[in-house]
Amino acid sequence: MPAPLLTIEVSRPAPGRARLRLAGELDYDTAPELVEAADRLRRDGCTELEIDLGAITLCDSSGLSALVVIHRNGTGPIRLTGTSDQLQQLLDRTGLAEVLATGHGSSAAADAASGTG
Structure with missing residues (x-):
């Protein structure tokens, strides 16, 4: 069985x-898998989402679009790390860095900075 793409x-x-x-x-x-996962979390009451992209090997325009959709559908902030x-x-x-909160670099560094590590 092949490994999942995401x-x-x-x-x-x-x-x-x-x-x-x-x-x-x-x-x-x-990308639809990510949007659905975020939607499920929002329905379960999660208003703040952190999306760790540290192990992403490829992100195309559909991936960027998914991040925008998650941002627009949300009731609270999303933060991209890694x-x-x-x-x-x-x-x-693309100007998305201004729309989406990004923590450039490793998620471990972001965890340490936010105290969630």
């Missing part, structure tokens, strides 16, 4: 908060 690991570090750690490819085929230099550059060039 894996999503969900944890809930605090009430109303969820962390989604993504690994693999965030593209046309997998963005690679290439992905951060893509977010900067």
Whole structure:
């Protein structure tokens, strides 16, 4: 059986908060999985979402679109962590870095800074 193109690991570090750690490819085929996972968490009462992109190997326009959809559908903030230099550059060039809160660099550093590690 082939490995999934995208894996999503969900944890809930605090009430109303969820962390989604993504690994693999965030593209046309997998973006709907991420949107559905975020929608489920929102229905379960999570208003703040952290999306760790540290293990993403590919992110295309559909992946970026999924992040925008999650942002627009939300009732609270989303924060992107673990963005690679290439992905951060893509977010900067498209203007999405200004719309989506990004913590450029490793999620471990973001955890340490926020005290959630």
